[in-house]
Amino acid sequence: MNPLVLKLGGVLLDTPAAMENLFTALADYQRNFARPLVIVHGGGCVVDDLMRRLDLPVRKKNGLRVTPEDQIDIIVAALAGIANKTLVSQAVKFNLNPVGLCLADGNLTKAAQFDPELGHVATVVARSPALLDNLLGEAFLPIISSIAADESGRLMNVNADQAATAIASLINGDLVMLSDVDGVLDENKQLLSKLNGAQIKGLINDKVITDGMIVKVNAALDAAKILNRGVDIANWKYPQKLTALLAGEIIGTRIYP
Template sequence: MNKQTLVIKLGGALIESDEALTALFATLKTFLDEQHRPLVLVHGGGCLVDDLLKGLGLTSTKKHGLRVTPFDQIPFVAGALAGTANKQMMAKAIACGIPAVGLCLADGGLCQVVQLDPELGAVGDCSPGNPALVHGILSQQFLPVISSIGITADGQLMNVNADQAATAIAETLDADLVMLSDVSGILDGKGKLLPQLDKATAQDLMEKGVITDGMAVKVKAALHAAETLGQPVCVASWRYPDQLLKLLGGAAIGTQVTL
């Protein structure tokens, strides 16, 4: 049995649907009970950030699929992601019988974060860090639930794209990586699911404008992870718990991103 740690990135509108969250965590409970494999969850929560900023009368824009985060907005973004989103995920895990620990990228030095681009504001670039804390948590049979908020070496809060964060965490832990979102995988120009996607095809689809914005960020992160981890990275949907259980068991679901 493969006991290698599995990192699952959760994204999309999942956190807005109590029914979908319940189904997902029930599936993860089954997986943990049957496989006894170390599992780490990494999440964003863009929908919660959008709702909070809108409620505060603040506008939010994206550039190349990344949220522009003015420094005066980072406290609100951090509150939505490391606070509300993280604790909602933990609450659902606990309700499904999974003991969970909520973390951010800075806890235990899990990931190193620096500012990505001054034009994006408090948006971080994430690289692998220290696995010791997460290994310790996993050894005690807890599920780490990690938000994509980072902190720089000089103490500045940073908003990190969750796909990039999950990639860095998988590298830190030398783990397998699965990215789950609203969509069934990566689609070609005709809207058809691509069972496999290599670097050359991905570059071609991005140049043609087929893969854009947030999906382009996801694909680049997956390609980077496939290269550094030396194995394919799966991009699939959280919408079908029965398929998810097959995926976690090793079946080919969604899109396998390879070199």
């Protein structure tokens, strides 16, 4: 069975009850199924909180965080430190055998600067699955932050959706993007269980899909095209549905190429 890659949105890290629900479902799933799991996470809310506490400005360009030289260490501390170890500690509580990693560990990915105006922001591509293959083979739960290192050894911040897509392609995994939305809704606010690229384009043109959901849907569509399989957008808020999701059921919206 293909591994399952869960991409966790940053708001989850700010919601202790939801995190408890998620890891309860993961523990239940691991007891009953042998499918390997990998978690990839960002943590924008953790970064923003740390930046506020340090009285530093938060700047974005086209929805991406501007990461200057003098802030990358703070962002690494927030994502590879606070966010990653918060998730690891929750996984320890539920006996899930976690290992906290970043995208640079074990040559998992290759990173290249995305846009010089954004500073230490990179895109990544899959590189070597050896480390994950070994960890999954020994029933560890890898928890991977969206921090990478480029060829010259510079620490880089990576969009978590893009990071999760690279990890899923690395291990031929199925990808689920968990966030605080149920999925894509139609004009009558009813959940759409399946969508393809053409349907998404129509819904955006008709202004049914708007604002932040456009970003989520396009990220899932890009991932579906790269992975050549459906990618799920689902909500982490409902513990009773999470086990079904982990077993392969559609509880949100499955995006196809």
